[in-house]
Amino acid sequence: MSKKTTIYDIAKELQITAATVSRALNNNPRISKNTRELVLETAARMNYKQNRLALALKSGKSNNIGVVVPYINRNFFSSVIRGVEDELYPKGYHVIISQTHEDKDRELKIIQNLLNAQVDGILISTSYTNEEKNKLEPALKKSTPFIFFDRKLDFPDISSVTIDDYQGAYDATKHLIDQGCKRIAHFYVNNGLELYKNRLLGYKNALLQSGFEVVPEYIIPLKNDMEAGMEAAKTLMNLPVPPDAIFSSTDNSLLGAVKYLQGLPIHIPDDFCVVGFSNEPFTEFMEPSISSVDQSPVEMGRMAAKVFLEQMDSEQSVKIHKKVILPAKLVIRKSSSKIQ
Amino acid sequence: MSKKTTIYDIAKELQITAATVSRALNNNPRISKNTRELVLETAARMNYKQNRLALALKSGKSNNIGVVVPYINRNFFSSVIRGVEDELYPKGYHVIISQTHEDKDRELKIIQNLLNAQVDGILISTSYTNEEKNKLEPALKKSTPFIFFDRKLDFPDISSVTIDDYQGAYDATKHLIDQGCKRIAHFYVNNGLELYKNRLLGYKNALLQSGFEVVPEYIIPLKNDMEAGMEAAKTLMNLPVPPDAIFSSTDNSLLGAVKYLQGLPIHIPDDFCVVGFSNEPFTEFMEPSISSVDQSPVEMGRMAAKVFLEQMDSEQSVKIHKKVILPAKLVIRKSSSKIQ
Numbered sequence: 073m074s075k076k077t078t079i080y081d082i083a084k085e086l087q088i089t090a091a092t093v094s095r096a097l098n099n100n101p102r103i104s105k106n107t108r109e110l111v112l113e114t115a116a117r118m119n120y121k122q123n124r125l126a127l128a129l130k131s132g133k134s135n136n137i138g139v140v141v142p143y144i145n146r147n148f149f150s151s152v153i154r155g156v157e158d159e160l161y162p163k164g165y166h167v168i169i170s171q172t173h174e175d176k177d178r179e180l181k182i183i184q185n186l187l188n189a190q191v192d193g194i195l196i197s198t199s200y201t202n203e204e205k206n207k208l209e210p211a212l213k214k215s216t217p218f219i220f221f222d223r224k225l226d227f228p229d230i231s232s233v234t235i236d237d238y239q240g241a242y243d244a245t246k247h248l249i250d251q252g253c254k255r256i257a258h259f260y261v262n263n264g265l266e267l268y269k270n271r272l273l274g275y276k277n278a279l280l281q282s283g284f285e286v287v288p289e290y291i292i293p294l295k296n297d298m299e300a301g302m303e304a305a306k307t308l309m310n311l312p313v314p315p316d317a318i319f320s321s322t323d324n325s326l327l328g329a330v331k332y333l334q335g336l337p338i339h340i341p342d343d344f345c346v347v348g349f350s351n352e353p354f355t356e357f358m359e360p361s362i363s364s365v366d367q368s369p370v371e372m373g374r375m376a377a378k379v380f381l382e383q384m385d386s387e388q389s390v391k392i393h394k395k396v397i398l399p400a401k402l403v404i405r406k407s408s409s410k411i412q
Numbered sequence: 413m414s415k416k417t418t419i420y421d422i423a424k425e426l427q428i429t430a431a432t433v434s435r436a437l438n439n440n441p442r443i444s445k446n447t448r449e450l451v452l453e454t455a456a457r458m459n460y461k462q463n464r465l466a467l468a469l470k471s472g473k474s475n476n477i478g479v480v481v482p483y484i485n486r487n488f489f490s491s492v493i494r495g496v497e498d499e500l501y502p503k504g505y506h507v508i509i510s511q512t513h514e515d516k517d518r519e520l521k522i523i524q525n526l527l528n529a530q531v532d533g534i535l536i537s538t539s540y541t542n543e544e545k546n547k548l549e550p551a552l553k554k555s556t557p558f559i560f561f562d563r564k565l566d567f568p569d570i571s572s573v574t575i576d577d578y579q580g581a582y583d584a585t586k587h588l589i590d591q592g593c594k595r596i597a598h599f600y601v602n603n604g605l606e607l608y609k610n611r612l613l614g615y616k617n618a619l620l621q622s623g624f625e626v627v628p629e630y631i632i633p634l635k636n637d638m639e640a641g642m643e644a645a646k647t648l649m650n651l652p653v654p655p656d657a658i659f660s661s662t663d664n665s666l667l668g669a670v671k672y673l674q675g676l677p678i679h680i681p682d683d684f685c686v687v688g689f690s691n692e693p694f695t696e697f698m699e700p701s702i703s704s705v706d707q708s709p710v711e712m713g714r715m716a717a718k719v720f721l722e723q724m725d726s727e728q729s730v731k732i733h734k735k736v737i738l739p740a741k742l743v744i745r746k747s748s749s750k751i752q
Binding site for chain 1: 417431434435459474475476478483484485487490491493497501506507508509510511513518521522525529555694699
C-alpha cells in the first residue's frame with residue numbers, strides 16, 4: 073500500500089523547504105506565482121491529498137464529535153447514540169463512536185486518541201469510578217468540551233446528563249411493596265459505579281420508609297450478565313426464607329433470574345414478582361413481559377448533544393457547566409402485576 | 413467554550429510568522445535557541461495542545477481505522493466490529509465507528525469525513541448498490557485502503573470479505589426440501605444489494621435442482637423489519653394455495669412472520685417450517701428456536717482487519733486486492749426440525 077504524499081515529499085521532489093510548499097499550497101502572497109504553480113502541479117502529479125484536517129488545525133474545529141460507550145450493542149447505548157446523532161447531524165457534526173468494553177486503560181487511550189484527532193467534543197459514559205477519577209483528570213483539563221452521560225464522575229466543572237437512578241429504584245421497590253410483596257431482594261452490580269449505588273439507595277429507602285427491614289442476605293452483589301443473574305436467583309431461592317420478589321438493577325441479570333425461576337414450580341407474577349432496570353427491548357417481548365425502569369436513552373442522547381452545542385456556542389469567556397437529571401420512568405408489565 | 417490555541421495564535425502573540433512557530437515547535441535547527449525557548453514558553457502559557465495529528469500529517473499515519481456500518485445495534489454488525497477490534501487493538505490501532513442508517517448521502521459524507529480525519533483505512537459495509545457505485549468511486553480512488561465487508565460493491569481493485577450468501581441460501585432451501593416441505597416461500601429484501609440477490613438465486617437453484625418449480629407468488633419482496641415480515645406472512649397465508657415453509661433472507665422479517673403464524677391454528681414445525689438468515693441471538697432464545705444461516709461475523713471482522721493489515725504492511729509498490737468469501741453455516745433448530 074502506497075504511503076500518503078506529504079508536503080515533505082513535495083519539498084524533496086522540488087528541492088525546496090516544506091515551509092515553502094506549505095505556503096504555496098495556502099496561497100501565501102510571499103510565494104512567487106511561478107513557485108506556487110510548480111508546487112500545485114507537483115502536488116497534483118504526486119496525488120497529494122488536500123487536507124481539511126490541516127485547515128482544522130488552523131481553525132481548531134473538526135466538526136467531529138466522539139461518543140464513547142462501554143458497549144455499542146446494548147440497546148440503551150445504541151439508543152443514546154441515535155439521540156446524539158439526531159441532534160448533531162443536522163447541524164453538520166459527524167459522530168464517531170468508540171467502545172471501551174469497560175476496560176479503563178482502553179478508555180483512557182480512546183480519549184487521548186480522540187483528543188489527538190481534534191474532535192470538537194467528547195460525550196462519554198465512563199467506566200471509571202469516582203475513586204479512580206484522578207486518572208482521567210489530565211484529559212478533562214484540556215479545552216475540548218467533555219460531557220458525561222449515564223455513567224458520570226463527580227467533577228464540578230464537567231457537564232453531565234443522567235437519569236434519576238435513585239428515584240427509579242425507589243419507585244420500582246415501592247411498586248413491589250404496593251403489589252403485596254413482603255420479601256424483596258435486590259441485584260446490585262458492585263463495580264463501584266455511582267449509578268448502581270444510587271439504585272441500591274433507592275431500594276433501601278423505599279423499604280425503610282414503608283416500614284420494612286433491609287435484609288443483607290437479600291442484596292446480591294453481581295456482574296451485569298445473564299449467568300450471574302441465574303446464579304444469584306439460585307442463591308436466593310436456597311435461603312431458609314427465600315424472597316418473593318426481585319428488584320434488579322439490570323435487565324440482563326434479571327433475565328437469568330427469570331430463566332432460573334421458570335425451572336421451579338413458581339408462577340410469575342402470582343408467587344413471585346420481578347422488576348428490572350433499563351427497559352431493554354426483550355423485556356417487552358418475553359413471556360411474561362418484564363416490568364422495568366425506562367432510562368429515556370434517546371432523550372438522554374439528545375440532551376447531551378444540546379449541552380455540548382450550548383458550550384460550543386457560548387462566548388469564549390463564558391464557561392457553562394450543566395448537570396441535567398432526567399426522570400426515570402417505571403414501566404409496569406405482567407411480571408409485577410399481581411393485583412389486576 | 414474557549415477556542416483551541418493554534419500556532420497562528422502563538423505567532424500573533426509573539427509577532428512572528430506561523431512558519432517560525434511551527435519550526436520552533438518541531439526543533440528545526442534553523443531556529444535560534446532563544447526563539448525556540450520563547451515559542452515553547454508561550455505555547456505552554458497559552459495552553460497550546462501538542463498535536464499528534466500534526467505529526468500524523470507528516471508521517472501520513474494516524475493509527476485510526478474507520479469502520480462504517482448501516483446500524484451499530486444489529487448483532488451482526490456489532491459482532492463484526494468486535495472482530496475488527498480484537499485484531500487491530502493489540503496492534504495499536506484505534507477503531508472509530510460510524511453508522512449510516514442506510515442513508516447513502518450520509519454514507520458518502522461519513523467517508524469524506526474519515527478521509528479528512530486521516531484514518532489509515534476504512535472498513536465498510538456499504539448501502540450503495542452496484543448500479544450507483546460510481547458515486548463512491550472518487551473516494552475509493554484515494555490512497556487510503558478501503559475494504560468492503562458483508563455488503564460490497566464490484567470494484568476489481570478493492571478488497572472485500574463476504575460470506576457465501578448463495579451457498580447459505582441454497583443449503584437452507586435444500587434443508588427445507590429434505591424436511592419434506594413442498595411449497596417453500598422466500599422473503600426477498602429488494603433494496604438492490606447484491607447479497608440479497610445471491611440469496612434469492614440460491615433459493616431458486618435449490619428448488620430447481622430438486623425438481624421443484626419456482627412460484628412467483630411465493631417470493632415476497634419486503635423491507636428488513638418485523639412489521640414487513642408480519643404483512644408478508646399474511647399475504648402468503650391468504651393465497652389460494654398457501655406455502656408450507658418460508659426461507660427468509662433476514663431474521664428480523666422472519667420474526668414478524670412467526671408472530672403472525674403463531675396467531676393461526678398452525679404448528680411450527682409440524683405444519684410449517686421456517687429458516688432465517690443472520691443467526692441473530694433471538695433466534696436461539698425464541699420458542700420455538702429458529703433455524704438460521706450463520707454469517708460468522710466475528711470471523712468476518714477479523715478477516716477484514718487482516719486484509720487491511722496485509723495492505724498496510726506490503727511494499728509501497730505492491731498492490732494487494734483480495735476477495736475473501738467465508739462459508740455460510742446453516743444452524744438447524746426446532747423451527748425446521750419436522751423429521752426428528
